[in-house]
Amino acid sequence: MTITSSPDDKFAFLFTGPTNVDRFIRDIENVVDVLTEYYNYPAGNITVVHGPGDPPLDVPDGVNTINIENKHDFKNELEIFLEDNSDPDRTVLLYFTGGGDNTNGPKLLIDGSEPSSSNVVDPTWLKDRLSTFSGGYLNVVMQQSYSGGFLSALEDSSQWSFTCACSESEDSWGTGTEGS
Amino acid sequence: MWSIAMKPLSFVGEVRVSLGTDLPPEPLKGVRVDVYKFENDGSGFTFERLNQVPARTDDHGKFDFSDLPVPVEVRWVTSGIYPYDSEEIVTPDSLPNLAFKIFIEAEVLAGGTSQGTQFSDIYDEQQIIDQDWIDDHGERIHVPLEGDDPITIMIPEGNAEATFLVSTLDLPEFDDSDFHFLRVGRATRDEIGELGDDMEEYSGKPGYMTSSDMTTSQQPSFFGGHVDAPFGHVLYIGGVFANNFPNFDGNLYYTISFWEYDGDPDEEFDHEKLENEVQIIDPLYNKKYIFPNGDIPHGKWETIHLGPFDRVTENGDNVKVYKRPNPQQNEYWPWRDLMAIWNSAEAPNGLIVLTIRAYKKISGGEVRGLLQEISMDPSENNHLPLHIDNRRPVPTFLKIRTGYANTDYGTIDNEQELDDCGEISVVPNQTNGNECIVVDYSIEDESGNAHPHVDSYNLGIRYTPKGGLSSTNVNLEPAFMVPDKKKLSDNYANNPQDEPHWKVQDYSSVLVPSSLNGWPPEPEGDVPNPCNQYAAAIYLSCSVRTVNGWGKLFGSPSVSRFVIIKKEGG
Numbered sequence: 001m002t003i004t005s006s007p008d009d010k011f012a013f014l015f016t017g018p019t020n021v022d023r024f025i026r027d028i029e030n031v032v033d034v035l036t037e038y039y040n041y042p043a044g045n046i047t048v049v050h051g052p053g054d055p056p057l058d059v060p061d062g063v064n065t066i067n068i069e070n071k072h073d074f075k076n077e078l079e080i081f082l083e084d085n086s087d088p089d090r091t092v093l094l095y096f097t098g099g100g101d102n103t104n105g106p107k108l109l110i111d112g113s114e115p116s117s118s119n120v121v122d123p124t125w126l127k128d129r130l131s132t133f134s135g136g137y138l139n140v141v142m143q144q145s146y147s148g149g150f151l152s153a154l155e156d157s158s159q160w161s162f163t164c165a166c167s168e169s170e171d172s173w174g175t176g177t178e179g180s
Numbered sequence: 181m182w183s184i185a186m187k188p189l190s191f192v193g194e195v196r197v198s199l200g201t202d203l204p205p206e207p208l209k210g211v212r213v214d215v216y217k218f219e220n221d222g223s224g225f226t227f228e229r230l231n232q233v234p235a236r237t238d239d240h241g242k243f244d245f246s247d248l249p250v251p252v253e254v255r256w257v258t259s260g261i262y263p264y265d266s267e268e269i270v271t272p273d274s275l276p277n278l279a280f281k282i283f284i285e286a287e288v289l290a291g292g293t294s295q296g297t298q299f300s301d302i303y304d305e306q307q308i309i310d311q312d313w314i315d316d317h318g319e320r321i322h323v324p325l326e327g328d329d330p331i332t333i334m335i336p337e338g339n340a341e342a343t344f345l346v347s348t349l350d351l352p353e354f355d356d357s358d359f360h361f362l363r364v365g366r367a368t369r370d371e372i373g374e375l376g377d378d379m380e381e382y383s384g385k386p387g388y389m390t391s392s393d394m395t396t397s398q399q400p401s402f403f404g405g406h407v408d409a410p411f412g413h414v415l416y417i418g419g420v421f422a423n424n425f426p427n428f429d430g431n432l433y434y435t436i437s438f439w440e441y442d443g444d445p446d447e448e449f450d451h452e453k454l455e456n457e458v459q460i461i462d463p464l465y466n467k468k469y470i471f472p473n474g475d476i477p478h479g480k481w482e483t484i485h486l487g488p489f490d491r492v493t494e495n496g497d498n499v500k501v502y503k504r505p506n507p508q509q510n511e512y513w514p515w516r517d518l519m520a521i522w523n524s525a526e527a528p529n530g531l532i533v534l535t536i537r538a539y540k541k542i543s544g545g546e547v548r549g550l551l552q553e554i555s556m557d558p559s560e561n562n563h564l565p566l567h568i569d570n571r572r573p574v575p576t577f578l579k580i581r582t583g584y585a586n587t588d589y590g591t592i593d594n595e596q597e598l599d600d601c602g603e604i605s606v607v608p609n610q611t612n613g614n615e616c617i618v619v620d621y622s623i624e625d626e627s628g629n630a631h632p633h634v635d636s637y638n639l640g641i642r643y644t645p646k647g648g649l650s651s652t653n654v655n656l657e658p659a660f661m662v663p664d665k666k667k668l669s670d671n672y673a674n675n676p677q678d679e680p681h682w683k684v685q686d687y688s689s690v691l692v693p694s695s696l697n698g699w700p701p702e703p704e705g706d707v708p709n710p711c712n713q714y715a716a717a718i719y720l721s722c723s724v725r726t727v728n729g730w731g732k733l734f735g736s737p738s739v740s741r742f743v744i745i746k747k748e749g750g
Contacts, residue, residue: 018264021264099264100260101261114262114263143260145259171259171260172260173258173259173260174258174260175256175257175258176258177181
């Protein structure tokens with residue numbers, strides 16, 4: 001198994017929970033731009049998932065945009081994406097931005113409301129989802145606050161990579177015009 | 181996206197002078213500080229001054245600047261934590277690089293006269309900054325807008341001016357809590373005689389002022405030209421609580437009283453000799469200038485009422501107190517030391533002594549606060565002797581006679597009372613002496629007593645020349661000094677006294693033309709063709725030495741007796 005070099009074999013899952021914060025929307029748009037313009041991802045290989053709301057998301061035609069309402073929806077969409085792309089020839093990028101929390105450990109928020117047990121996922125939750133993936137390489141990029149705390153849960157496979165914006169004790173900052 | 185914005189820069193600093201490896205650096209007190217932003221655009225260093233008003237170092241060499249506008253790069257960023265607040269951040273590389281100039285104000289003298297204030301540089305970092313300096317002064321590069329460590333300006337060893345100032349600007353060690361009366365109007369304390377004063381110009385003259393430019397040292401004076409002057413009318417009393425005196429954050433109050441003094445004026449002040457205390461309760465106000473800011477783009481003046489306010493002490497006593505202002509950094513108080521605006525007519529004429537009591541508010545609000553008297557340390561300036569004299573001078577004729585002045589023998593012949601109708605006959609070419617007028621007079625106060633503080637008097641006679649519309653003086657012999665007669669004009673400076681009293685009492689002077697035919701109807705009186713008779717006024721004017729610290733009082737009052745001078749047979 002090798003890292004694919006064909007753009008057609010590259011798939012991306014991009015997520016933000018809060019949709020009412022400009023910087024997170026810019027994050028998603030900027031990543032889509034990079035993937036399509038510099039790495040030649042076909043727009044149809046990109047899935048954008050966002051929390052409740054109708055954000056002014058400016059992405060190319062063909063990008064698959066999904067609006068989730070809750071943690072159950074998020075779980076479904078992520079598992080579907082991973083199952084569909086569990087192909088040894090494919091390389092998968094999982095990109096998470098939006099809100100982070102560190103109450104009782106690092107969390108990723110799946111909507112724009114105040115953090116609570118019903119709207120956050122933690123590293124263990126994410127690891128359980130990733131364990132369903134049986135394809136090629138998996139690259140996880142996390143932009144949210146305290147994202148460094150997710151590293152310990154993602155060290156099991158030599159075919160996974162992990163990139164984070166900050167440590168498990170740091171807030172991540174960005175601007176409304178340029179993203180994080 | 182980054183943008184440029186003007187942001188306020190605030191910091192504290194200190195100025196020190198290096199005195200070599202064997203001595204610790206000394207703080208430089210009372211000097212002015214300018215701050216500059218500098219950059220190197222590749223072609224050299226450029227400097228831009230940031231402050232409008234220089235800072236001044238305090239006793240510990242410390243100074244501060246607040247809210248100096250500086251351009252920096254800023255952008256708004258949003259947190260990644262719910263509720264995703266935004267805040268503005270500054271690019272560290274856009275923060276200002278700071279350099280300083282240290283200078284002093286110096287009064288320029290020429291011939292003992294002030295020619296104004298000149299600023300003299302002591303140390304200017306603009307002249308020395310290069311890459312090596314920057315490498316050694318990392319704390320000056322990209323200085324945070326606020327909250328950083330104090331900036332130390334270390335003037336290198338060998339700076340002659342700074343080293344000299346360190347040795348000369350040492351201020352006296354202040355007691356913990358004392359007060360200093362320091363001025364009356366423009367007259368500074370050292371221009372006012374002390375009780376027991378041993379200086380030549382002030383000895384035996386407590387409470388009188390002599391301008392420093394009138395002493396043997398001839399130092400410039402804000403209120404020059406006055407000698408042995410008592411005080412009168414409304415006095416602006418200035419003073420200061422010593423540097424170490426706590427200001428209680430604006431909760432400092434005080435009273436000022438005047439006392440009669442029963443001690444020996446030639447001996448040092450004895451607090452036990454004070455008697456008959458009267459508290460000063462004249463209204464007190466002050467004025468401050470608020471520097472321009474966002475709300476007040478052109479700055480503005482404000483008048484502040486400072487009492488007296490009715491308060492209660494912790495002992496239950498009712499007191500009327502003045503409040504000391506608590507100036508803020510964005511304000512300028514030109515008369516910050518003003519302690520009282522006192523109508524001295526409330527005091528008896530003579531020597532009085534001002535004293536002060538201080539209070540701090542220990543509880544309650546602005547209006548109903550409870551006061552506690554503060555024990556003050558002794559100070560040679562915690563009292564102020566003033567000699568008060570509010571008597572107006574009244575020039576008074578006592579008697580007017582006519583006669584013949586015999587200049588050959590120095591006698592006055594044939595004296596007789598002035599004609600009730602005021603007619604005086606003159607004959608040209610008199611052979612038995614020139615016609616003259618003998619005037620007896622005094623300078624009195626309003627009670628008919630001789631005024632003790634006369635400064636000058638002037639006696640003369642005026643008439644209107646033929647065809648004229650104004651008047652002129654008859655040209656008189658200034659001092660027909662027959663025995664017991666006085667000069668037509670004289671002043672205090674010509675009549676030194678052991679005490680600062682000079683009375684013009686029961687004086688007598690002779691008005692006689694300086695030429696034989698000098699009365700107006702005579703050939704040399706109103707050349708070329710005089711009238712046969714003239715209306716004329718014998719006048720006496722005077723002034724006293726009394727001042728209020730801003731100017732001389734009572735002007736130059738005069739009295740006149742009108743007469744007719746006619747050529748006999750005319």
